[in-house]
Amino acid sequence: MGGAAAWRLALRPGESDDCGTLFIDLGGRWRIDPGLPAPEILKEKLDASIRRVCIDADGLTDWDTALLGFVAGIGKICAERGIALDDSGLPPGARRLLAMARAVPEQKLTGRHAGAPGLFAQAGIATLEFIRGAPQMLGFLGEVVLSLLRLLSGRARFRARDLWLEIEEVGPRALPIVSVISFLVGLILAYLGADQLKLVGAQIFIADLVAIGMVREVGALMTGIIIAGRTGAAFAAQLGTMQVNEEIDAYKALGISAIDFLVLPRMLALMLMVPLLTLYSGFIGMLAGLLVSVTIFDIGVFEYYTETLRALEFKQFAVGLSKGTVYGAMIAFAGCLRGMQCGRSAEAVGHAATSAVVTAILLITIAASIMTVVYYQLGI
Amino acid sequence: MDTVPHIEVRDLSMAYGDFIVQSGLDFVVNKGDIFIVMGGNGCGKTTLMRALVGLQKPVAGSVLYSGEDFWNAAADEQQRLKRRLGILFQGGALWSSLTLAENVALPIAEYTGLPQARVEEIVAFKLALVGLAGCEDLYPAELSGGMKKRAGLARAMALDPEILVIDEPSSGLDPLTARRLDELIVELRDSLGTTIVVVTHELASILSIGNNSIYLDSESRRMIATGHPQDALKNGHPKVRHFLTRGGTK
Numbered sequence: 001m002g003g004a005a006a007w008r009l010a011l012r013p014g015e016s017d018d019c020g021t022l023f024i025d026l027g028g029r030w031r032i033d034p035g036l037p038a039p040e041i042l043k044e045k046l047d048a049s050i051r052r053v054c055i056d057a058d059g060l061t062d063w064d065t066a067l068l069g070f071v072a073g074i075g076k077i078c079a080e081r082g083i084a085l086d087d088s089g090l091p092p093g094a095r096r097l098l099a100m101a102r103a104v105p106e107q108k109l110t111g112r113h114a115g116a117p118g119l120f121a122q123a124g125i126a127t128l129e130f131i132r133g134a135p136q137m138l139g140f141l142g143e144v145v146l147s148l149l150r151l152l153s154g155r156a157r158f159r160a161r162d163l164w165l166e167i168e169e170v171g172p173r174a175l176p177i178v179s180v181i182s183f184l185v186g187l188i189l190a191y192l193g194a195d196q197l198k199l200v201g202a203q204i205f206i207a208d209l210v211a212i213g214m215v216r217e218v219g220a221l222m223t224g225i226i227i228a229g230r231t232g233a234a235f236a237a238q239l240g241t242m243q244v245n246e247e248i249d250a251y252k253a254l255g256i257s258a259i260d261f262l263v264l265p266r267m268l269a270l271m272l273m274v275p276l277l278t279l280y281s282g283f284i285g286m287l288a289g290l291l292v293s294v295t296i297f298d299i300g301v302f303e304y305y306t307e308t309l310r311a312l313e314f315k316q317f318a319v320g321l322s323k324g325t326v327y328g329a330m331i332a333f334a335g336c337l338r339g340m341q342c343g344r345s346a347e348a349v350g351h352a353a354t355s356a357v358v359t360a361i362l363l364i365t366i367a368a369s370i371m372t373v374v375y376y377q378l379g380i
Numbered sequence: 381m382d383t384v385p386h387i388e389v390r391d392l393s394m395a396y397g398d399f400i401v402q403s404g405l406d407f408v409v410n411k412g413d414i415f416i417v418m419g420g421n422g423c424g425k426t427t428l429m430r431a432l433v434g435l436q437k438p439v440a441g442s443v444l445y446s447g448e449d450f451w452n453a454a455a456d457e458q459q460r461l462k463r464r465l466g467i468l469f470q471g472g473a474l475w476s477s478l479t480l481a482e483n484v485a486l487p488i489a490e491y492t493g494l495p496q497a498r499v500e501e502i503v504a505f506k507l508a509l510v511g512l513a514g515c516e517d518l519y520p521a522e523l524s525g526g527m528k529k530r531a532g533l534a535r536a537m538a539l540d541p542e543i544l545v546i547d548e549p550s551s552g553l554d555p556l557t558a559r560r561l562d563e564l565i566v567e568l569r570d571s572l573g574t575t576i577v578v579v580t581h582e583l584a585s586i587l588s589i590g591n592n593s594i595y596l597d598s599e600s601r602r603m604i605a606t607g608h609p610q611d612a613l614k615n616g617h618p619k620v621r622h623f624l625t626r627g628g629t630k
Binding site: 157162241242245246247249250251252253254255256 | 430433434435458459462463465467469470471473474475476477486487490535
């Protein structure tokens with residue numbers, strides 16, 4: 001600061017006649033600038049003897065609302081202490097703007113941001129939200145089941161084109177990422193297994209481990225988690241945006257089932273494509289296992305091939321496919337549920353997408369645990 | 381025009397949780413009316429619209445269409461009543477994955493079972509009526525705000541509804557486009573006898589097209605019955621006159 005363009009401020013107690021008055025002399029250029037003083041500077045000069053504050057702005061050459069913020073701050077301090085403020089020395093424009101700002105009294109609207117709740121309160125709110133959300137979730141589940149029943153009886157209507165678009169988006173376009181992850185997982189399985197099996201000289205059983213592991217469990221799980229992140233989130237974002245645009249309301253207002261039109265094709269696409277991707281994932285995993293076995297652990301290609309064939313029974317495929325179908329349904333359910341529940345803002349759409357992935361993975365975990373235990377008990 | 385009640389609203393109250401949006405609403409919309417629901421921002425206009433068209437259940441009261449109570453009707457009865465309504469949402473609410481033609485065609489195909497060629501004919505005519513001839517294959521994302529509104533109107537009129545409910549027809553439109561839309565609304569009433577409920581705060585529209593109106597007050601959370609907007613302007617409730625003159629009266 002310096003030169004004629006800089007702001008000037010002087011606080012000077014009045015003398016003789018003006019005893020009890022504090023004069024604020026403003027001068028120079030008061031435009032928005034990080035160096036401008038804070039109104040708190042006044043507090044130091046205010047003592048019990050001062051009954052009145054008077055602003056003198058004769059030296060002011062240039063100003064913007066930064067000046068008004070400063071004056072408003074001074075006004076607040078004066079009001080708190082019951083000191084009169086005389087701002088008649090300000091330029092007329094500044095006084096008019098200050099008057100407009102004071103015209104509507106401060107409103108006591110807290111909005112939804114009534115302070116951040118504490119840790120326990122947050123835990124309580126989250127629990128209550130979950131409990132309140134449960135009937136909604138069940139209601140949505142019921143609607144989806146009804147819609148599936150309508151489909152089976154040939155009364156549900158949606159456009160075949162939507163189903164094909166979803167199938168293309170969910171299936172073929174997910175192949176690269178499913179390939180990469182499945183290959184990695186197959187590789188890891190083979191390495192881990194081979195290390196242990198080597199101790200008992202039974203490396204050939206790598207083939208069994210990788211084949212059964214990938215086809216039965218890991219293929220479906222990996223595919224499920226990838227699709228939850230890739231497609232579940234997309235579903236929530238799509239339906240959420242439709243909610244924001246009132247498109248879902250437009251269906252409802254016409255008495256057309258948004259579930260039939262929007263949820264059903266997505267549900268079917270995932271229930272068809274996730275099992276297929278699961279098969280594919282198992283295949284890629286076995287390729288990775290083969291690669292590791294042949295190059296690192298000196299197992300012949302043909303040996304590995306026959307051992308894999310011996311290990312794989314039909315029931316392994318049945319387990320993998322059933323899990324894929326259930327996971328697909330879970331992902332579509334979570335994605336569509338969160339999308340349909342979405343609020344009417346951009347933030348809500350983001351929240352819906354996040355929530356869809358979390359819900360989908362949670363549902364997959366629960367389903368995976370139950371199915372694994374049940375299949376084991378049934379001896380499948 | 382003889383006055384036959386078309387929509388009767390009886391002691392209607394709407395709320396979000398504990399927050400009462402409007403209570404004790406009581407009014408009648410006659411056949412062939414252009415009925416204006418007006419009021420300041422946040423007074424509950426859109427909420428009232430949602431309660432009228434069956435999107436949000438009111439906490440009390442009833443909405444009667446030609447004497448039939450909507451909210452106390454069975455689900456399939458509600459469905460039948462909904463078919464008599466056409467709705468133009470604020471942002472158009474066109475289905476984003478469908479082209480304009482498909483947007484207009486969907487309600488027709490859903491409800492009438494007309495052959496494809498007949499549906500296409502009707503769609504082309506409806507789009508031409510709102511000045512969008514030749515835009516059949518455009519997607520909503522390719523349209524300007526005004527075009528979306530007009531396309532939304534074409535869809536709302538798809539089934540030739542007895543009642544057209546329009547939320548903020550002119551918001552976000554330039555004055556000329558807004559005026560053309562107003563003219564179209566009046567023309568629909570005059571030629572087809574459609575009853576039209578317009579939710580708006582645009583003074584130009586209120587005063588030029590409305591022949592009956594209510595004012596929703598955002599302070600008392602109740603309605604002020606007003607009648608013809610021009611009468612309301614001359615000798616209505618002071619609050620309504622204040623509103624209709626942009627605060628020009630005390």
